[in-house]
Amino acid sequence: xxxxxxxxEMTATEGAIVQIxxxxxxxxxxxxxxxxxxxxxxxxxxxxxxxxGLEEKGRFSSFLSRSKGYSYLLLKELQMKDSASYLCAxxxxxxxxxxxxxxxxxxxx
Amino acid sequence: ETGVTQTPRHxxxxxxxxKSLKCEQHLGHNAMYWYKQSAKKPLxxxxxxxxxxxxxxxxxxxxxxxxxxxxxxxxxxxxxxxxEDSALYLCASSQDPGTKIEQFFxxxxxxxxx
Numbered sequence: 488x489x490x491x492x493x494x495x496e497m498t499a500t501e502g503a504i505v506q507i508x509x510x511x512x513x514x515x516x517x518x519x520x521x522x523x524x525x526x527x528x529x530x531x532x533x534x535x536x537x538x539x540g541l542e543e544k545g546r547f548s549s550f551l552s553r554s555k556g557y558s559y560l561l562l563k564e565l566q567m568k569d570s571a572s573y574l575c576a577x578x579x580x581x582x583x584x585x586x587x588x589x590x591x592x593x594x595x596x
Numbered sequence: 597e598t599g600v601t602q603t604p605r606h607x608x609x610x611x612x613x614x615k616s617l618k619c620e621q622h623l624g625h626n627a628m629y630w631y632k633q634s635a636k637k638p639l640x641x642x643x644x645x646x647x648x649x650x651x652x653x654x655x656x657x658x659x660x661x662x663x664x665x666x667x668x669x670x671x672x673x674x675x676x677x678x679x680e681d682s683a684l685y686l687c688a689s690s691q692d693p694g695t696k697i698e699q700f701f702x703x704x705x706x707x708x709x710x
Binding site: 491495520527528529530531532535574576582583584585586587588589 | 600636637638639640641686694698699700701702703704
């Protein structure tokens with residue numbers, strides 16, 4: 488079966504760095520997305536990786552290793568507004584989008 | 597504001613009621629989606645429409661009936677729902693139905709079935 492694994496919940500301190508991991512087992516691979524979802528709000532697009540390596544976008548970076556079936560989202564200089572759920576999603580060989588259950592990130596002062 | 601709106605934001609209904617969820621996108625996109633989001637579970641894709649034609653139906657019970665009258669509007673008609681259908685229903689759109697493309701989500705309708 489197809490599966491996306493993410494930690495259910497993480498806690499970090501304001502100003503610090505946090506890494507949210509995502510591992511996947513899918514029938515083929517055609518890209519990996521990260522979305523952010525604040526409580527009661529719509530998911531919003533953060534990043535898309537299709538090649539191995541690190542993509543940096545301001546305080547957020549996303550890394551992909553296709554051989555390991557692994558990605559992480561790195562958040563630097565954490566702010567209270569970064570408290571949200573972070574959703575990992577993978578496009579398989581049939582171009583179906585497979586979603587993880589999301590990681591709830593709690594930022595403490 | 598992501599350009600995708602949903603109404604109502606909250607809905608409480610009995611199992612014998614009939615109601616409809618509405619989604620509108622103002623982005624000029626050609627594809628629209630309905631998702632179900634339950635607590636601590638992955639997003640479940642329900643329906644995909646491309647240029648007003650349904651291109652995917654992921655074995656959704658017939659008590660959920662989608663309608664796409666034009667490329668900007670999408671409805672989800674509900675009837676004789678079950679309590680386990682209580683969830684957040686999200687609408688999304690994208691430029692086309694290819695899943696290499698970013699999807700834009702609406703804020704969702706929080707549905708409670710009594």
